[in-house]
Amino acid sequence: MIEKILTIEKFGVFNDFNWNRDSTLQDFKEKNIIYGWNYSGKTTLSRIFCSLRDKAIHIDYPEAKFKLRLENNQEFESENLERYETTVFIFNKEYVDAKLTWDSRTELGAPIAFDVGENTTIRSEIGKLEAKIEFAKLRKTATEPVINIFNEYENWRFKEESKAIRLIISNNTIPFDKGHFKAALNSISKDNLDTYIILENKEIEDLKILSNSTNNFQAFDEYILDLKVADLKLAVTELLKEEPAKDVVIDILESNKDLYSWVKDGLAFEENAETCSFCGNDITTNRITSLNNYFSNASKELRDKISVQRDSINAEIALIKSIEIPKSKNDFTERVRETIDQKINSYKAIKSKYISELNHLLNELTRKEDGNIFNNISISVTEYELKEFEDWISELNEIIRSHNSLISNFETERNSAREKLKKHLIADFLKNENYFVKKEKSQNAQNWKKLYENYVNKKESIKQEKLDSLKTITKGKDELNKFIQKFLNRDDIEIDVTSDDRFILLRKSRPARNLSEGEKTAIAFSYFLVELESLGILEMQKTIVFIDDPISSLDTNHISQVYSLINSYFFRKNVDLDNPAKVVNCFKQLFISTHNFEFFSFLRDSSQLNKRKKITNPTTGEKQEVPNFGFYQIQKIDTDNSVLKALSKVLKRYKSEYIYLFSLIYKYKQEIENGGEVYDILIPNALRRFLEIYTLMKIPNEPDSVENRIAQLVDNVNNYKTLNHFSHFTTFEKATRHDELIMVLPIACNELFSLLELDVKHFESLKKAI
Template identity: 85%
Template sequence: MIERILTIEKFGVFNDFNWNRDSTLQDFKEKNIIYGWNYSGKTTLSRIFCSLRDKSIHIDYPEAKFKLRQENNQEFDSDNLDTYDKTVFIFNKEYVDSKLTWDSRTELGEPIAFDVGENTTIRSEIERLEEIIEYVKSRKISTQPPIDSYNEYENWRFREESKSIRLIISNNTIPFDKGHFKVTLGSITKDNLDSLIISENKEIEDLKILSNSTNNFQPFDEFEIELKLLDFKTSVNDLLLEEPAKDVVIDILEKNKDLYSWVKDGLEFEENSDTCSFCGNEVTNDRITSLNNYFSNASKDLRDRISSQRDLINQEITAINSIEIPKSKNDFTEKVRETIDLKIKSHKSIKSKYLLELNHLLSELTRKEDGNIFNKISVVETEYDLKEIEDWFLEVNEVIKTHNSLISNFETERDAAREKLKKHLIAKFLKNENYFDKKEKSQNAQNWQKLYTHYITIKENLKQEKLDSLKTITKGKDELNKFIQKFLNRNDIEIDVTEDDKFILLRKTRPARNLSEGEKTAIAFSYFLVELESLGVQEMQKTIVFIDDPISSLDTNHISQVYSLINSYFFRKNIDADNPDKVVNCFKQLFISTHNFEFFSFLRDSTQLNKRKKITNPTTGEKQEIPNFGFYQVQKIDTDNSVLKGLDKALKRYKSEYIYLFSLIYKYKQAIDNGGDVYDILIPNALRRFLEIYTLMKIPNEPDSVENRIVQLVDNVNNFKTLNHFSHFTTFEKATRHDELIMVLPTACNELINLLELDEKHYESLKKAI
C-alpha cells in the first residue's frame, strides 16, 4: 500500500512537492478521496500512478521524478519503476481516449460503431499487421524476377540448348535432351567452369569430327624408313677428297671416262687374244702388260669405289620411289583426315627434293671421275634440309598411330571426345548466360521468399489471433451491458456487436446514430470495471485503483448512479465464505479524485468509505477501530505549482459547494477590507464558479450565458464591469491567466458582494451559513 508521495519534481504542475513540508498531511489510507478544481493537478496525480502501472515515467514528463513511501516504511523512487511489483489500474481521460475509439468511416445516418478496451488497440494492430503483410507480400513479389529468369532454364532454355548440342556432337544420331544436359550440369561448378571451356578452335574442330565419326576404317602400317642421305654425303665427300698415286698412268684414258670404261672392258674380253677385235691390229704382250698394270693401280681402286657408291645411291633412289604412301584421306578417320590430306599432298614435293639431293651426289661422283680422279675436290653444298622428309615420315607415322588407336579404341575415344565437347559446349553456354550468377540470385531470392513466407505466416497467425481476440472481447458485451445500465440507470440502453466485431449502442433495440458525452463516459467507465473484474476478486484485492473524475460530462441525475455503482462494485458481500454478510473491499487501495462537489459529497458521506478498520492493539490486546479513509485536496499555490494537502475544513463542514465557494470569497474580502495584502490563487475560479451557480439559480432560463444573466439581475451593468470581465473567460482560461487578473480581484470581489446585497435576504442567509 502507498502511504505517501514523498516528493514530486517536474511532473506537470507538481514541480517541487514535498509531503513532509505539511506536518498536518496524514498518510494515505486504504480508501482515499481527492477533491480539486479542474486544472489543479488531479489528472497529473493520476499520471504518477500510470507511471507505476507502465513501469516507466509518463511520456509527457520525461524529466519527472518522484519518490513513494510504502507500508513498513519501504521507500521506492521513479528510477526503479521497472521493479515495481504491484498491479495498478487507472481510470482517467487518457484511459477513455485509449480504450474507446469511434469508426470514422461510418457514413452519415448509419449507426455509430465503436471499439472498447483492447479492441481499440487490437483493431489498429490488425490494420498495422495488414499493412505489414501487404508490404511483405509486395517485397516477396519483387524478389520473383530473378527466380523467373532462372526458371527459364528449367522450362525451356536447357531443352533448346540440348537440341543444339545433340546436333553438334552426333548430328542427332544419339539421344541428348534436358535430362542428359542436367546430368552433365551436375559436374560443372562456378569454380571449374573456365577449365572446361576449350580455347583452341582446332581442338574443338577435332572433337567435333571425332564425335561424329563412324568406325569403318582399316589400320595402316607405320613407315620403317632409314634415310641414308647423310651417310651418302659423308662417303661421297670422302671419295672426292681422295688423291690416288700415279704409278702407271695412261693420259688418254685418264682424261676420257668413257674410253676408260671401254678399254677396261675390252681388256678383260681380249686378254688372251693376239689381235684387237675392234681394229684387227696386233696386240702385243707389252701392251697387255702395260694395260693390266694401269688398271690395277690406286686410281682404278678409287674408280671402283665410286662405282660402288653410285650403285648404293641408285638403290636408295629405287627404294624411295618404291615407297607406297596412303592414296586418299578418306581412308583415315575424320579426326586425322585433314592432317593426312596435307601430308599426302606434300609428299611429292618432299620426295622430289630428296631424290634431287641424291642425284646431286651422283653428279658429284661423275665430276670426280671426269678429269678429277687425281684431284682433291669438295662436294658442292646445297640448302637442302633432310629434316623435312624425316619430319614428314615421323608426322605421318603419328597420324597412322592416332588413326590406328582410334579404330582400335574407337567407342572409347569417340565417347570421350563427345563428353569433352559436351562439357565444353555446356560450360560455354553457362558462362555466356551468367548462369551461376543467376542461379545464386535465384537461390538468394528463394531464401528471401522463404523468409517472407515465414514472416507472412507469423503475421497472418498473429492477425488471426487478434481477430479471435476481437471476438473474445465482444463476447463480454453482456457484462459491459450490465455496468452501462447501472451507470446510466436505464434498461433501454444496450450494447450489440456488428458482423465485423464492433460495438454499437442500441436505444430501445434501435441503433443509436449519435452518442452523448455522458454515454461515452458510461461506456468507457463500464469497460474499466469489466476489465478490472476480469482479474477476479482475489487479484482485485491486490490491486491499487485510481479513478479520476468518472462523472465527467454527466448531469446531476447520473452522478448518484455512478456513486452507487462504485459503492456496490468495490464493496461486496458474499465474498467471504465463512461470513457471507461481511462487506469485503475489492481492492488493495482505492483513490478517487473529482472536481464535482456533488459527487465529492456523495463520496464524503459514503458509509463504506467512512467505515473504520477494526484492529487489535498490539500493546493492550484490546479491539479498537481506526480510520481507514482519507480526504485530500489538490490545490494550486501559484501558476505553475500545485500541492496535495488535507481537505479544507470548510469542505468537510459544508454540504454545498455553493456555500463553500461563498466562504472562500467572503473571507478573501474580509482580509482585503482589513488592509491585508492578500492573493489567493483559488479566488478567480471561486468567483467564476460561484457567479455561474448564483446567476443560474436566479435566472434558470438562460443556461448558456453568465453575462446575459448578470444583465438581467442589475439595473446598471456598467457598475459590474469587472465581474462581467470574469464572465467572459472559460474555466480553462481562468485557470491559466491568473497573472492578468491579480490587480482586479479586489474589485471583482466587491462587485460580487454588491450584486448579492441586491438580494438582502439571500446574502444574509449565506453569511449565517458560514
Template identity: 30%
Template sequence: MIRSIDKIKSLGVYQNYTRPAGIKEFAAKNLIYGWNYSGKTTLSRLFSMLEERALHADFSNCEFTFNGGVDAITEKNLHECSLSVRVFNSDFIRNNLFFDSGSCNAILLFGKESEKTQKNIDGLNRRITESNSSIRSIKKKIDFCIESTQEEKKKAAQNIRQQLKVDPYTAIHLSNDILALTALAKSQLLSEKDLADAIELALTPDSKKPLEVEELLGRPSIEALHQEAVVILAAAPLFSNTIKHLEENPEIERWVESGLHLHPDPGACEFCGNQITCDQLEAFRSHFSKDFADHKAKVQRLLDQAKVSEFDIEAPKAAEINPQFREAYQDALGPFLGNIKKFNAAVKVLVDEIAAKVENPRKTMQPSPLPNDLEGDVVNTITAINAVIKDNNILAVNFINARSEALKKARAHFVQEAADRLEFEGWERKKALLSKRSERLCNFIKRLQAEVDRLQAEISQAQQGRERINERLSFILGSEAIQINVTKDDVGYERFQLVRKSGEVATNLSDGERTAIAFSYFLTKLSELKSEDFRDTIVYIDDPISSLDNNHIFHVTAAINDMFFTKVNNKYGKEVRTITCKQIFISTHNFEFFNLMRELRIDGEGSAPLFLIKRSSGGQSELRNMPNSLARYKSEYQFLFDQIYAFHNSSNKIEHEHLFFLPNALRRFVELYTFSRIPSGKGETVDHRAVELFGNEQAKSVLKFLHMFSHGNTIERLTGNSELIFLLEETVKAVFDELQERDSRHWKALIAAIES
C-alpha cells in the same frame, strides 16, 4: 493501508502542502470533493506513483510523505513500496484506451502494455514490410540474372545449333551439358585448328566418307653402297705383264678386251687384217689377267647396284586424304619430296663416280662424301607421312564413330565456351549471393513474424474480458451502450471493434463514452485479480462520471457499489456493510455524485471520512476535512447557492476564500436553475434558457461574464484584477436580483435551505 498524506512539495498545485492539524486520518472509504482545477487529478497522480513505484514524468522533482501506518513512504523509497495500488483517472483513460490511428474501423486496444506492445508490433511490421520490399527488389535482381543467363544460354544454344547443325538444341540442352561439364576435371576447349577439324568432320556427310590409302613402303639405301664404293674405287688390279700402250689408252684397252674372245687362235685380224701371232695373243692374255677381270667385275657390279639405288616412290595425292588430316599430310609431304630429291642426287653422284672407275679401272678414286643422315631424313618423312595416313585410314574405317566423337568434341567446346562466358559474367554467382541474402531476409522475417505472433498473443491475453466490459458498458450507458465486437485486422489478427446498437462502427466517441469504456475496463481488470490480491489492494477513483449526464451517474454509482461494497457477518454474527478491497478513495467535482457516494455507507465509526480539496488565494491547494457547512447539503445546487450567497454578503469580496472558483460556481448555478425552470430539449443551451427567464438585455450581461470566466481560464484571468472582481460582484447581484424579482418563492426556499 494509507493513514494520511503528511507532505506534498513541488507537485503541481501542491507546492508546499503540509498536513493540517486536526485533519482526519484516511479510513477504509474516503470521499474527496473539489471543484474543477482544484487539484483532484494531481492528487490521484500522487497515488499513481505508488502504483507505478516511480515518480511521474511531469513531477520528477516532487517530494511527498505518505503515512503507511508503520514506515513512511517517500519519493526516496518509493521503488520499495509494497502496497498494491490501482488508480483510475484521466491518465488511466489516456494510457489504457487506444484506437488504431491508421484504421477507420474503430479498432480498440486496452491497457498501456497493449499500446506499448502494439507499437512494438507496428515497428516489427514495418521492418517486415521493409524486408519484404527488399526481397522483392532482390527478386527483381535475381530475375534479371536468370533472364540474362537464359538469354546467354539461348544465344549459345543457337550458335551450337547453327554451327553443328544440331536440331533440336535449346537452352535446356545447354544447361544439362554445362551441368555435365562440372564433373570433368579439365577444360573442353579446343584449339582453333582442332575445332575447325572437328566441325568439318562432324559435318561430313556419308557421301563424302574418307577412303583408305596405302602407306608408303620402301627404305632408301645408299650408305652401305657408298662404303663399298670407297673400298672398290680405291682399289687397283695386280698386273704381271701389262701392255704399256693399252694401259695408257684405256679406250683401246677396252676395245681390245672386248674383242679378244673373237680371236682365240692366231690368224688374221677381223678388223685390220693383220696377222695375230701366238705371242701376241699370249701377251694380250697376260695383260687381261683374272685379277683384272675380277676387279672390273666388282666395279661393274657396284655400278649396277648404284644405278638401281635411286629411290622412286609415289605418295598419295593430298586430295585423297580426309580434309581433317590434309594439312598435316601436306606438311609431312613437303620435306619428303625434298629429301627424296636430295637422296637421288647423291645416288647420281655415286653412279657417275663408279662409272668413271669402270672407264678407268686401274685408277684409284675416292667417292664424294654423303650428306649427313641422308637415309634417316627420307625414312623420317616416310614415317611422318605414314602416321598421317594411318590416322586417315583409322578415320575411314571408323568414320561413323569418329564423326560422332568429333561432333561431341565440338559440342563440348562450345558448351565450355558458354560456361566460361557465364562464369565471367557471374550471373549464377550473383544469383547465388542474392538468393542467400533473400533467404537470410526470409529467415529474418520468420523470426520477426514469430515475435509479432508472440506479441499478438500478449495483446489477446490483455484484451480478455470483453463480455464483462460489454456488460458494464450496458449497465453504465444503458440501452444505447456501445459494445465491443471481435473482428480481424488486415493480417488476420483478432481485434476489438466498437459498434453502436445499430451495428454501425463507432468511429466518433464522446468524452463520456470514452470515460465509460475506460472505467469498465478498469473495473474488469480489478475483477481479474485473485480475490486475496483484490482484498489487499488500495483503489483510487477520480471522477469516473466525467462528461456523463445525470442518468448515467446513477449507473456508475451502482457499478461502484456492486464492485467495492458488500455485506458480511462480523465476528459476532451480525451483518455489516464493508468494502471488498483494502481501501478506497473516490474524488469528484460533481456534488450529486459525491452525495451518491456518501450513501454507499460502510459500518464502523470513522470508516468513511469526507475531505475537501481547497485552492487558496495563492494558487496552491490543500487537503482538508469536509466542512460541516458543506457536508450537510444534499444537493450541489444548494451548496453552490450557499457559496455564491456568502460572497454576495461578504464585506471584503477580493479576499473571499472561494473567489477563484466562484465564476464556475455561478455558471453551474445558472445552468441548474434555468434547467429546473425550463427543462430544455435537445440542442438548447443555458444561453437560450437565460434569455427566456431573464430577458435579452439582462441575460446578455450575465452570460458575457459567465462565458468569459469559466473553467480553466478563471484563475489566471481573475488573479490580481480588481475590475474583473467587480464584474463578478455585479453579475452575482444581477442573478440574485432576477431571482428575487421574478421567482421570489424559489429565492425564499434557497435562503431557508442554507440557514436551516
C-alpha cells in the same frame, strides 16, 4: 498499501513535491477521495499510479522520479518499478482513449461501430498484423521474379539446350534430354565450372568430329624408313678428298670422262682384237698394254669407288621414289583427317628435297671425276635438313597410331569425346547464362520466400487468435450492458455486436448514429469495471484502484448514478460466506479523484467511504474504530507547481461548491482590503467559476454565455469590463494565463461584489453561510 507519496520530482505539475512539508497531510487510507479543479494535477497524479501498473515511468515524464512509503514503513523508489508487485488498476482519460475506439470511416448515416476494452488494443494489433502480413506478402512476391527466372531452366531452358547438345554430340543418334542435363549438373559447380570449358577451338572441333564419327576404317602400318642420306653424304665427302698416285696418266682420258668410259668399255671389248672396230686401225700391243696399265692404277680404283657410291645413291633415290604413302585423307578417321591431309600434301615437297639432296651428292661425284680425280676437293654446302623428313615420318606415324588406336578402341574413344564435349557445352552454357549466380540468387530468394511464408503463417495464426479474442470479448456484452445501464440509469440503451465483432450502441433497439461524450465515458468506465471484475473478488481485494473523474461530460442527472454504481460495485454483501450481510471492500486500496463538487459531495457523504475500521488496540486489547478514509485536495501553488494537501475545512463543511467558491473570493478580498499582498493561484478559477454559477442561477435561459447573462443583470455593462474579461477565458486559457489574470484580480473582485450588492438579500445570505 501506499501510505504516502514521499516525494515527486519533474512529474508534470508535480515538480518538487514533498509530503512531509505539510504537517496536516495525513497518510493515505484504504479509501481516499481527492478533489481538485481541472488542470490542477489530478490526471498527473493518476499517472504516477500508471507507472506502478506499467512498472515503468510514464512516457510523458522520462526524467521523473518519485518515492513512496508503503505499509510497515517500507520505502519504494521509482528506480525499482519493475519490482513493484501489487496489481494496480487505473481509470482516467488515457484509459478511455486506449480502451474505446470507433470507426471514423463509417459512412454518413450508418451506425457507429466501436471497440471497447482489450478489443481496442486487439483491433489495433490486428491492423498492425495485417499491415505486417501485407508487407511480408509483398516481399514474398518480390522474390518470385528471381525464382521464376531460375525456374525457366527447369521448365524449358534445360530442355531446349539438351536438344542442341544432342544434335552437336551425336546428330540426334543418342538420347540426351533434360534429365541427362540435370544429372550432369551433379558434377559441375561454380568452383569447378571453368575446368570443363575447352578454350581451344581446334580441340572442340576434334571432339565434335569424333563424337559424330562411325567405325568403318582400316588400320595402317607405321612407316619404318632407314634414310641413308647422311651416310651417303659422309662417303661422298671422303671420296672428294682422295688424291690417287699418278703412275700412268693419259691426259686425254683424265680430262674427258665420257672418253674415259668409252675407252675403258672398249678395252674390255677389244682386248684381244688386232684392229679397232670403231676406226678400223690396227691395235698395237703397246697400246693395249698402256691402256691396261692406266685403268689398273689408283685413279682407276677411285673411279670405281665413285661408281659404287653413285649406285648406292641411285638405289636410295629409287627406294624413296618407291615409297607409297596414303592416297586420301578419307581413309582415316575424322579425328586425324585434317592432320593426315596436311602430311599427304606436304610429302611431295619433303620427298623432292630429299631426292634433290641425293642428286647433289651425285653431282659432287661427277665433279670429282671430271678433272678433279687427283685433287682434294670439299663438298658443296646445302641448306638441306634431314630432320624435316624424319619429323614428317614421326608425325605421320603418330597420326597412324592415333588412327589405329581410335579404331581399335572406337566406342570408348567416341564415348569419352562425347562426354568431354557434353561437359564443355553444358559448362559453357552455364557460364554464359550466369547460371550459378542466378541459382544462388534464386536459393536466397527461396529462403526469403520461405521465411516470409513462415512469417505470414505465424502472423496469420496470431491474427486468428486475436480475431478469436475479439469474439471472446464481445461475448461479454451482457455484463458490459449491465454496467452501462446502471451508469446511465437507462434501460433503453445497450450495446450489440456486429458481424465483424465490433460493438454498436443501440438506443431503443435502434443503432445509434453517434456517441455522446457521456456515452463514451459510460462505455469505457463500464468496461473498466468488467475488466476489474474478471480478476475475481480475491484478486480485486489485492488490487489498488485509482479512478480519475469518471463523471466527465455527464450531466447532473447521471452523477448520482455513477456514485451509486461505484458504491455498489466496490462495497458488496454476500461475499463473506460466514457473514453474508457483511459489506466487504472489493479492493486493497481505493483512490477516487474529481473536479466535480457535486460528485465530490456524494463521495464525501458516502456511508461506505466514511465507514470506520475496527481494530484491536495493541496496548489495551480493546476493540476500537479508527478512520479508514482520507480526503485530500490537489491545488496549484503557481503556474508550474501543484501540491497534494489535506482537504480544506471549508470544503468539508460546505455542501455547496458555490458557497466554497464565495468563501475563497471573500477571504481574498478581505486580505486585499487589509493591505496584504495576496498571491493565490486559485482565485482566477474560483472567480470565473463563481461568476458562471451565479449568473446561470439568475438567468438560466442563457446557458452558454456568461457575458450575455452579466449584460442582463446590470444597467451599464461597461462598469464590469474586467469581470467580463474573465468570462471570455476557456478552461485551457485559465490554466495558461494566470499571471495576466492575477494582475487585475482586485479590480475583478470589486466588480463582482458590486454585482452581488445589486441583490442584497442573496449577498447577505452568502456572507452568513461562511
